[in-house]
Amino acid sequence: MGKLNEQSVQVIDRIVDRHRGRPGPVKLMLHDVQKELGYIPFEAMEKIAAASGVSAAEVYGVVTFYTQFTTEPKGKHVINVCMGTACYVKGSADLLQRICDLTGTKVNQTSADGLFSLDATRCLGACGLAPVAILDDQVYGNATSSTALEDRIKAIIKTESGVQ
Numbered sequence: 001m002g003k004l005n006e007q008s009v010q011v012i013d014r015i016v017d018r019h020r021g022r023p024g025p026v027k028l029m030l031h032d033v034q035k036e037l038g039y040i041p042f043e044a045m046e047k048i049a050a051a052s053g054v055s056a057a058e059v060y061g062v063v064t065f066y067t068q069f070t071t072e073p074k075g076k077h078v079i080n081v082c083m084g085t086a087c088y089v090k091g092s093a094d095l096l097q098r099i100c101d102l103t104g105t106k107v108n109q110t111s112a113d114g115l116f117s118l119d120a121t122r123c124l125g126a127c128g129l130a131p132v133a134i135l136d137d138q139v140y141g142n143a144t145s146s147t148a149l150e151d152r153i154k155a156i157i158k159t160e161s162g163v164q
Contacts, residue, residue, distance in 0.1 A: 004041055011033075012033060013047070015032040016047050016051045019051070025048075029044075029048045029052075030044075030069055034068070034070070040063050041071070076115050077156055078136060079116060081120055081132075082131060083096070088131075089130070090144065092130070099153065100118065103116040105117070107120050108120060115160055126141060128141075131144055135153070140152075
């Protein structure tokens, strides 16, 4: 694990100071750090623990319990494909493979260019829309029969590569 740069440390310190003394600040601080840095480094967990009066182990437990938190930097665009039972039965494994092929990203990793992170997740809570994928907080239901998700990924690739 590399050392955080000074700018990241300052971001974490501002977040911790903003929430200090408020009730139930751990998850609020974690959300803010994740939003600002794109992930939650261990140094942030230590600062949050100290400011909240809980152990770093407790903060780490919260981070690892909730799937929206990550301890690793993510790509510019994050794709989550549900692999829960309903989605799996309706073809999410094939969808996941198509997205791997389209983005050049391996499952639960970030593409070499840092453009996409692709995560196979468990239930996203939208079983009636199975199979479900989320791209940058946008939910795509019936994702194997709809081209909306793949069209959006292609548009991102086109825009980011500078092709007009």
